[in-house]
Amino acid sequence: MAEVEEVLKKDVSRRSFLKTTGIGLGVAAGALMFGTGVAGAQTQGGIVAEAPLPYVDLDPEEARLRAHAAYFRSGCAYATFYAIVSMLRDNVGGPYNHIPLRMLGYGRGGAASWGTLCGTLNGAGAAINLVAPDADVNKILGELIGWYTITPFPSQESDDVAAAKGYKYDAKDYIAVALPTSVSNSPLCHASVTNWINKSGFAxxxxxxxxxCARLCGDVAAKAVAMLNEWKTGTFVATFKVSEETAGCLSCHGSDQIGKMACTSCHEPH
Ligand code: HEC
Ligand code: HEC
Structure with a gap:
């Protein structure tokens, strides 16, 4: 599939270079060199502002492709962060050229392979935090995490992307078959991967x-971008609710613990 290959082969650093040299949009170069910005000035004397950076509507399907491919470079957290921020580099430029795309690499395997927060959520959360004010970050990321815990992964869409490929990227062969799906019931890498291992029989x-996990990166990046697009246009609505069981636990344990994870994935009900 030619277009799919095309998207993945786009060399982000080269495109960013074109943009920062003004051959691309012609505005980002000004942002970098003179401290004026795209859509409201985000670099001053080379320092990136602490305020949320500009966000523009992005293509969720391109995010899916980029995240999927990026997983094989540096893991899950890198992948979702890379997908969103590299697209913002391409479409906004300016301050995004100052943010190292490798920054979320540590989140792989639930942070240095400790199996804590799934890296896809960690990476997407960091990207969301770059563009949204604090109050909105909790809403958007909270919704993304909730969605993650109840959704069967990897999705049909990500299977289709892989099946359509049949090409190599970074010398890795993709496995062009539909994979078994599982629901994590948890935002933890440990639970998410282990559930899938049990369900699929793969080690x-x-x-x-x-x-x-690469397809999961695609799924989460695409969802995060779709949610950010809605947020940007003011149509985002958080709909996730904890299960009735967890709500029941929380009705008594609202103040002696912290969290919204499914309680009985770790505790026996009593
Ligand atoms: C009707 C109120 C109520 C509900 C509902 C409730 N708990 Fe409790 N839970 C308590 C009380 C009271 C204690 C004992 C006091 C304490 O240790 O804080 C307790 C203790 C616990 C403890 C500590 C147990 C121990 O061995 O020390 C855990 C863990 C716990 N609950 C988990 C849950 C989970 C999970 C749920 C939902 C499936 C749940 N609770 C539902 C009231 C409740
Ligand atoms: C990922 C596993 C995990 C999940 C999910 C989880 N807990 Fe816990 N919880 C723990 C651990 C670990 C502790 C530390 C004490 C222990 O080892 O039992 C703890 C402690 C507690 C305690 C204090 C127990 C005590 O001995 O005093 C309560 C109450 C509790 N959890 C309630 C909940 C409730 C309610 C939920 C759901 C909203 C929940 N937990 C979700 C792992 C978990």
Whole structure:
């Protein structure tokens, strides 16, 4: 599929270079060199402002492709962060050229392979935090996390993307088959991956497990971008609610613990 290959082969650093040299949009160069910005000035004397950076409508399907491919470079957290921020580099430029795309690499495997917060959520959360004010970050990321815990992954869309490929990227072969899906019931890498291993029968070390996580990166990046697009146009509505069971636990345990994770994934009900 030619267009799919095209998207992945776009060399982000080259495109950013074109833009910062003014050959691209012609505005980002000014932002970088003179401290004036795209859509409201975000760099002053080379220092990136602490305020949220400009966001423009992005293509969720391109985010899916970029995240999927990026997983094989530096893991899940890098992948979702990279997908969103590299697209913002291409479409906004300016301050995004100052943010290292490798920054979220540490989040792989639930942070240095500790299996804590799923890296896809960590990376997407960091990108969301770059563009949205604090109050909105909790709403958007909270919704993304809730959605993640109840959605079967990897999705049909991500399977289709992989199936349509049949090309190599960074010398890795994609596995062009539909993969078994699982629901994590948790935002933790540990639970998410282990549930999938149990469901699918593939070991953690299997290439299929890596491909599953790559597709999950695509799914989460696409969802995060779709949510940010809605947020930008003012149509975003958070709909996730914890399960009735968890709500029941929280009715008594609202103040002696912190969190919204499904309680009985770790505790026995009593
Ligand atoms: C009707 C109120 C109520 C509900 C509903 C409730 N709990 Fe509790 N829970 C308590 C009380 C009271 C204690 C004992 C006092 C304490 O240790 O804080 C307790 C203790 C616990 C403890 C500590 C147990 C221990 O061995 O020390 C855990 C963990 C816990 N609850 C989890 C849950 C979970 C999970 C749910 C939902 C499935 C739940 N609770 C629902 C009232 C409740
Ligand atoms: C990822 C696993 C996990 C999840 C999910 C989880 N907990 Fe816990 N919880 C723990 C651990 C670990 C502790 C520390 C004490 C322990 O080891 O039991 C703890 C402690 C507690 C305690 C204090 C227990 C005590 O001995 O005093 C309560 C109450 C509690 N959790 C309630 C909840 C409720 C309510 C939820 C759902 C909203 C929840 N937990 C979700 C792992 C979890």
């Amino acid at each position: 953690a070390s299997a290439p299929e497990r890596a491909e599953r």
